[in-house]
Amino acid sequence: MRGSSHSRAGAKIDRLKPVPRSFYDRPAIEVARELVGKVLVHGAVSGRIIETEAYLGLEDRAAHAYRGITPRTKVIFGPPGHAYVYLIYGIYECLNIVAEKEGSPGCVLIRAVEPLTGLPAMRKRRPGVRKDQDLANGPGKLTLAMGITRRHNGADVTKGPILVCEPAQREEIVIEVSPRIGIKHNADWPLRFFVRK
């Protein structure tokens, strides 16, 4: 969809229905694939999830949970439907959603969203960005644009302040699969899901 034909969307995001916790109580791969197309909401700011990656548990060397429970990774071992936010490269923060039942590690990295509402707020947090689609088209960019920080680590995404909701209308999308980005281990595992443009 190019152009911005529905620029009045801001009014109704609070009526979107949160995805139920049972949605997350499944293998991380399924959750990752089906999160594509859902809507990420934080206050008045929202965006459609267009790219995700699955990180498995103890069998996935690329996953933070690979080495077991530590103060940082304990959220991943907790109940599904919660946010895992961590600092990367000393500068940026990345948002994950915990999948699989409590005790079973597995999570989904949200890599990109397409801005839907709250565009002015996003621009304020990301000065210098030219195109709307560049505001949140990366893991570090989307947390910046949407004001998500480590304060939200452990937050329940079925309750807020960060929410994952069903989109207002079902859209026809084609989901593509590829290897994950920027990792060293298991670099050929097809665990990245994204919307075909």
Next chain:
DNA sequence: CAATAGATCATCT
């Protein structure tokens, strides 16, 4: 355009 370096710090060894 494509390739590369630098920023910067919590976490784990």
Next chain:
DNA sequence: GATGATCTATTGC
């Protein structure tokens, strides 16, 4: 003390 699920500016064709 090394590392990393990134981004941006800059350099070089």
